[in-house]
Amino acid sequence: MEKKLKDQVAIVTGASSGIGAGVAKKLAEAGATVIVNHPVPSTQEAADAVVAEIRADGGQGISYQCDVSKEEEVIRMFADLARQFGTVDILVNNAGLQRDSPFNEMTLEQWNFVLGVNLTGQFLCAREAIREFLKRGPVPQRSSALGKIICMSSVHEVIPWAGHANYAASKGGIMLLMKSVAQEFAPKKIRVNSICPGAIQTPINRQAWDTPEALQSLLTLIPYQRIGQPEDIGKAAVWLASDDSDYITGASIFVDGGMTLYPGFSTNG
Numbered sequence: 001m002e003k004k005l006k007d008q009v010a011i012v013t014g015a016s017s018g019i020g021a022g023v024a025k026k027l028a029e030a031g032a033t034v035i036v037n038h039p040v041p042s043t044q045e046a047a048d049a050v051v052a053e054i055r056a057d058g059g060q061g062i063s064y065q066c067d068v069s070k071e072e073e074v075i076r077m078f079a080d081l082a083r084q085f086g087t088v089d090i091l092v093n094n095a096g097l098q099r100d101s102p103f104n105e106m107t108l109e110q111w112n113f114v115l116g117v118n119l120t121g122q123f124l125c126a127r128e129a130i131r132e133f134l135k136r137g138p139v140p141q142r143s144s145a146l147g148k149i150i151c152m153s154s155v156h157e158v159i160p161w162a163g164h165a166n167y168a169a170s171k172g173g174i175m176l177l178m179k180s181v182a183q184e185f186a187p188k189k190i191r192v193n194s195i196c197p198g199a200i201q202t203p204i205n206r207q208a209w210d211t212p213e214a215l216q217s218l219l220t221l222i223p224y225q226r227i228g229q230p231e232d233i234g235k236a237a238v239w240l241a242s243d244d245s246d247y248i249t250g251a252s253i254f255v256d257g258g259m260t261l262y263p264g265f266s267t268n269g
């Protein structure tokens with residue numbers, strides 16, 4: 001595989017499982033040194049296992065514990081990594097979670113918890129990344145852009161989701177956070193885009209695929225007739241991080257097997 005991200009340093013938040021792990025492995029395969037971020041001591045082992053896989057495949061990476069919803073931890077992570085690796089070139093804002101509830105029963109704690117990780121976490125990491133890109137300045141032999149930020153959004157930045165108002169609000173928020181930051185920093189050659197996954201087979205949505213009946217019901221929402229895999233998102237992330245997408249900023253790229261194509265209308269509505 002061509003090393004399109006050679007000599008670049010990438011942080012992937014929430015990378016000890018699921019999509020983040022898939023993205024971390026693909027970025028490493030493309031030559032980046034990857035920081036496998038994870039939130040708490042109990043996720044250390046899983047993060048180390050992702051790093052071990054990256055190294056076994058000839059790539060480079062380390063694990064780093066930081067809760068992205070905590071300002072002082074995020075500031076410390078970027079400072080530590082800049083000291084250890086010189087700079088950061090790519091941020092994949094992937095960490096995210098769900099706390100589902102009927103809206104009339106949703107607690108403020110469930111609302112704040114989801115918004116705190118999914119939206120405030122992306123704000124905090126993006127802000128530190130932009131500060132680092134501006135401080136470092138251009139390195140044209142590594143990348144045409146000054147830096148790249150990829151936000152993990154969801155099809156739920158456009159598809160409303162009953163019973164998940166906090167999650168859908170966080171993803172809708174990511175859309176305009178991403179576009180506003182992309183607009184503000186395009187003149188500085190910083191590219192900011194989102195990947196909007198459909199249904200990807202990970203721990204976050206296990207109940208939607210772990211029985212044949214659940215999977216069959218899920219497939220009625222996916223015209224392409226298969227559930228997505230973390231590598232599907234990893235490949236899109238490599239492309240968005242590389243110079244192959246150098247003229248793309250402020251875009252939401254849907255990687256969803258057609259989930260946003262209103263499949264209910266495929267048989268005449």
Ligand code: NAD
Nearest residue numbers: 014017018019039067068094095096154197199200202204
């Ligand atoms: P996942 O549960 O495997 O991954 C989420 C990761 O975020 C976990 O590794 C978790 O440890 C980490 N995390 C949680 N809180 C954190 C914090 N405070 N700081 C740092 N890390 C934290 O699920 P996933 O499906 O891989 O989800 C990854 C992202 O993709 C999420 O943003 C999710 O909303 C998004 N997404 C997933 C799907 C899907 O179908 N799986 C679809 C659309 C969007």
